[in-house]
Amino acid sequence: MAGLRKAQKRVARLLAIVAHHDDEALYFGGLLSIASRLGARLHIVVVTAPAPGRKDSATRQESFRQVCERLGAEHTELSQPDDPRRFMMEAVRQGLLRIAEDFRPDIVLTHNADGEPGDVYRKSFQRPAGGHPVHELVHRSATCLIQSGIVKHLWTSGIGMDDADVLVEYDQREKQALLDCYAPRWRPHDYPFAYDPEPYVRISR
Numbered sequence: 295m296a297g298l299r300k301a302q303k304r305v306a307r308l309l310a311i312v313a314h315h316d317d318e319a320l321y322f323g324g325l326l327s328i329a330s331r332l333g334a335r336l337h338i339v340v341v342t343a344p345a346p347g348r349k350d351s352a353t354r355q356e357s358f359r360q361v362c363e364r365l366g367a368e369h370t371e372l373s374q375p376d377d378p379r380r381f382m383m384e385a386v387r388q389g390l391l392r393i394a395e396d397f398r399p400d401i402v403l404t405h406n407a408d409g410e411p412g413d414v415y416r417k418s419f420q421r422p423a424g425g426h427p428v429h430e431l432v433h434r435s436a437t438c439l440i441q442s443g444i445v446k447h448l449w450t451s452g453i454g455m456d457d458a459d460v461l462v463e464y465d466q467r468e469k470q471a472l473l474d475c476y477a478p479r480w481r482p483h484d485y486p487f488a489y490d491p492e493p494y495v496r497i498s499r
């Protein structure tokens with residue numbers, strides 16, 4: 295109508311940065327499903343390449359791409375070695391900065407500062423209090439987005455943390471559909487929190 299201007303609706307943009315193919319579904323799948331359903335633009339970055347010699351090494355990338363297709367998410371794989379001794383943080387930071395400058399996310403989701411401590415990683419890495427060392431490194435890499443000022447809102451997974459700022463309730467069938475992309479070689483039952491409401495800790499500039 296003459297004289298009326300259409301309100302500009304900006305679509306929310308979420309950037310999820312995860313260490314491994316499967317972390318996006320396991321830690322963030324509930325929130326990503328909701329965001330997808332609401333029409334948000336999604337971009338998922340996986341930092342490492344699948345470690346060789348696992349029973350699902352050959353199928354993980356394909357499973358991840360199925361997850362992204364389901365969510366309508368763009369994706370980038372940085373293909374760093376899944377080994378804390380060979381992790382190249384500066385290269386990861388540069389890659390994340392480039393993606394964020396281009397995508398301009400409103401919120402970034404990533405691992406927490408302790409690498410999601412819990413029984414499963416305590417046993418695997420024999421670290422009494424720690425989580426997954428590569429999750430920790432991805433967290434430290436992603437904090438450069440806040441420090442650089444490109445990103446205002448960073449939400450980290452609250453798994454293994456004492457307190458959460460946000461608890462996201464989601465439709466379990468939607469998260470299940472994402473986890474199913476990795477089945478049958480990968481079992482969410484190894485992770486007792488897989489179907490709980492997702493806790494998040496907010497870190498803002």
Ligand SMILES: [Zn+2]
Nearest residue numbers: 313314317426
């Ligand atoms: Zn992981």
